[in-house]
Amino acid sequence: MKPTRRIPAATISRLPLYLRELEELTAGGEDVVSSRVLSDLTRFTSEQIRKDLAYFGAFGRRGIGYSVRHLAASIRQILGIADEPELALVGAGRLGTALLRYLSRRHAGLAVGPVFDSDPKKAMGSVEGYTVLPADAITEEVQRRQIRLAAITVPAPAAAQVFAALVAGGVRAVLNFAPVKLQHPDVFVNNLDLATELQALAFYGQLREGKADEGAGA
Amino acid sequence: MKPTRRIPAATISRLPLYLRELEELTAGGEDVVSSRVLSDLTRFTSEQIRKDLAYFGAFGRRGIGYSVRHLAASIRQILGIADEPELALVGAGRLGTALLRYLSRRHAGLAVGPVFDSDPKKAMGSVEGYTVLPADAITEEVQRRQIRLAAITVPAPAAAQVFAALVAGGVRAVLNFAPVKLQHPDVFVNNLDLATELQALAFYGQLREGKADEGAGA
Numbered sequence: 001m002k003p004t005r006r007i008p009a010a011t012i013s014r015l016p017l018y019l020r021e022l023e024e025l026t027a028g029g030e031d032v033v034s035s036r037v038l039s040d041l042t043r044f045t046s047e048q049i050r051k052d053l054a055y056f057g058a059f060g061r062r063g064i065g066y067s068v069r070h071l072a073a074s075i076r077q078i079l080g081i082a083d084e085p086e087l088a089l090v091g092a093g094r095l096g097t098a099l100l101r102y103l104s105r106r107h108a109g110l111a112v113g114p115v116f117d118s119d120p121k122k123a124m125g126s127v128e129g130y131t132v133l134p135a136d137a138i139t140e141e142v143q144r145r146q147i148r149l150a151a152i153t154v155p156a157p158a159a160a161q162v163f164a165a166l167v168a169g170g171v172r173a174v175l176n177f178a179p180v181k182l183q184h185p186d187v188f189v190n191n192l193d194l195a196t197e198l199q200a201l202a203f204y205g206q207l208r209e210g211k212a213d214e215g216a217g218a
Numbered sequence: 219m220k221p222t223r224r225i226p227a228a229t230i231s232r233l234p235l236y237l238r239e240l241e242e243l244t245a246g247g248e249d250v251v252s253s254r255v256l257s258d259l260t261r262f263t264s265e266q267i268r269k270d271l272a273y274f275g276a277f278g279r280r281g282i283g284y285s286v287r288h289l290a291a292s293i294r295q296i297l298g299i300a301d302e303p304e305l306a307l308v309g310a311g312r313l314g315t316a317l318l319r320y321l322s323r324r325h326a327g328l329a330v331g332p333v334f335d336s337d338p339k340k341a342m343g344s345v346e347g348y349t350v351l352p353a354d355a356i357t358e359e360v361q362r363r364q365i366r367l368a369a370i371t372v373p374a375p376a377a378a379q380v381f382a383a384l385v386a387g388g389v390r391a392v393l394n395f396a397p398v399k400l401q402h403p404d405v406f407v408n409n410l411d412l413a414t415e416l417q418a419l420a421f422y423g424q425l426r427e428g429k430a431d432e433g434a435g436a
Contacts, residue, residue, distance in 0.1 A: 012421050016414035020397065043399060079417050080424040087416065094319055098312035099412060106397070108413040110420060148423035151416070173422035175415055179238065179324070181261060188422030190415065194317060195326040196234035197393055197408065198305065198369070199297050202328060203230050204391035204406030205366035206298040 011052045015075050017042050018049065022072040034065035081109025088142055088171065090135065090162045091153035092117040092127045095177055099151055100128045110149070114141050118158060135162065142169030151175045152182070163189075229270045233293050235260050236267065240290040252283035299327025306360055306389065308353065308380045309371035310335040310345045313395055317369055318346045328367070332359050336376060353380065360387030369393045370400070381407075 021041040025033055035046040042049070053059045053071075056078050060066035076082040087103070087110045089096055096115070103112050117123050118135035125132050133141060135158075142150070142165075150171045154162055159178035166174065173188040179196070182189050239259040243251055253264040260267070271277050271289075274296050278284035294300040305321070305328045307314055314333070321330050335341050336353035343350050351359060353376075360368070360383075368389045372380055377396035384392060391406040397414070400407050 013414070013418045015421070016411075016417035017399070019417070020411075020414065043401065078421065080420045081417055085420060085423060094312060094316035098316050101312055102412055103416070106413050108417055110416055149416075149419055172424075173419045175419050181235070183261065188419070190419060192410075192415065193234075193238075194320055195324050196231070196238065197410065198321070198328055198367075199234035199237070199299055199326055200231045201367055201391045201393050201406070201408060202298045202303060203233070203296065205303060206390075 007055050011055060012079075014042075014044060014048075014052055015079055017044075018052075019072055019075045019079070022068050022075070025068045026072060030068050032065045033068050033071075035060070038066070076109055079109070084109055084111045085149055086111045086113030086145060086147050088113045088116070088138070088147050088150040088166065089153065090116045090138065090150065090166070091155075091158075091177075092119075092122050092132050093153060096151075096153035097127055099153060100130060104128065113145060113147050113149075116141075116162075118154070118162075135165070138162065138165035139169040142166060142171055146170065148172045149174075151177070153177045156180045225273050229273060230297075232260075232262060232266075232270055233297055235262075236270075237290055237293045237297070240286050240293070243286045244290060248286050250283045251286050251289075253278070256284070294327055297327070302327055302329045303367055304329045304331030304363060304365050306331045306334070306356070306365045306368040306384065307371065308334045308356065308368065308384070309373075309376075309395075310337075310340050310350050311371060314369075314371035315345055317371060318348060322346065331363060331365050331367075334359075334380075336372070336380075353383070356380065356383035357387040360384060360389055364388065366390045367392075369395070371395045374398045 018038065021038060035049045038049055039046045059071055059074060089100060092115055100112055103110055112130055115127060115130045115132050116135050116138055117132050122132050123134035148171060150166045152159055152162055152174060156179050159176065159180045159182060163174065163182045167184050167187055171187065174182065176182050176189055176191050177194065179193045181191050236256065239256060253267045256267055257264040277289055277292065307318060310333055318330055318333065321328055330348055333345060333348045333350050334353050334356055335350050340350050341352035366389060368384045370377055370380055370392060374397050377394065377398045377400060381392065381400045385402050385405055389405065392400065394400050394407055394409050395412065397411045399409050
């Protein structure tokens with residue numbers, strides 16, 4: 001189940017949503033789930049679900065359904081969260097702290113790795129129980145711990161430099177909350193600017209009647 | 219420039235990104251911008267940009283380009299942020315507070331409206347200078363102030379009830395951070411679960427060589 005680059009980003013973004021439901025089913029004691037039930041739970045069509053899973057091989061049996069635990073384990077493998085990779089966080093402000101808390105409370109399959117901040121008052125202190133390291137240690141620390149994932153929650157002017165330091169250290173995928181479009185040919189970047197998300201939302205707030213369109217983004 | 223329901227969600231989600239660059243250009247004293255320059259700035263193709271803008275009428279002149287201010291003003295009109303609509307926020311925790319701070323610092327075209335929290339210790343107190351109202355006032359307050367937009371930053375178990383209260387008050391578009399899929403036939407919901415965003419990110423962190431795919435989501 002080696003990841004390839006041919007899989008649509010939309011498929012990848014749905015896998016965690018399937019996983020979320022499978023984990024709920026596991027917690028509820030369910031052993032088997034049909035694509036129809038998974039469809040009801042996730043609101044994606046059965047066809048969509050079957051098509052998404054088909055990218056990764058054969059799951060489930062016709063007329064029976066999917067083994068809840070097996071499918072959940074497979075999705076964790078596919079996503080690369082089965083062995084809880086570490087995530088580096090840069091920016092220990094409100095948003096960064098919210099993200100830390102979120103990660104430490106939910107079992108998302110990701111471990112909080114090093115936390116960095118350029119503010120000397122924060123660096124070498126601690127946030128939510130995690131030690132905060134100075135931003136100039138990013139490349140070395142990320143390289144030493146072989147970290148591939150990072151989240152950037154710094155203000156816009158600091159984002160490009162932080163990104164370069166992460167990439168130099170070997171980071172391959174970044175969730176960027178700073179309102180700046182970051183990119184690098186060898187790195188996957190999900191630029192998630194909360195202000196632009198809210199502005200797009202405003203568009204739909206104007207619609208007065210009839211059905212609103214379904215979900216933006218992934 | 220009345221919004222219709224035929225416009226792809228992906229187009230709507232790109233408009234704020236165009237606007238962000240246009241505002242930078244305005245700040246830099248630029249009067250005119252070509253779709254090529256806008257393409258360099260946003261990393262979307264010129265064709266994509268022209269196609270997106272064509273949904274809303276004729277902008278720009280062949281061989282000259284777009285008037286920066288006119289196009290920015292038009293996009294604000296299209297998105298419905300020209301008159302700074304109010305956004306209701308439910309959940310005055312870390313993430314909610316980060317969002318409040320974000321909105322009050324950046325001129326995103328959205329005004330912070332009422333802030334709610336179900337915690338009696340927070341309700342009737344204040345966060346970031348905004349008064350926090352009790353969650354049971356949601357429907358009445360949202361209705362009274364004719365609020366159409368809301369963000370939900372409460373824990374999962376509270377999300378459905380909060381959502382119902384907002385919808386009952388007339389909210390038409392919701393940015394939901396709670397890890398629960400909320401939906402209603404007359405309401406646009408952008409379900410933005412940060413844990414699932416990070417899990418999808420993990421997939422790309424596994425890719426070892428060659429070019430990573432471009433941006434997930436919008």
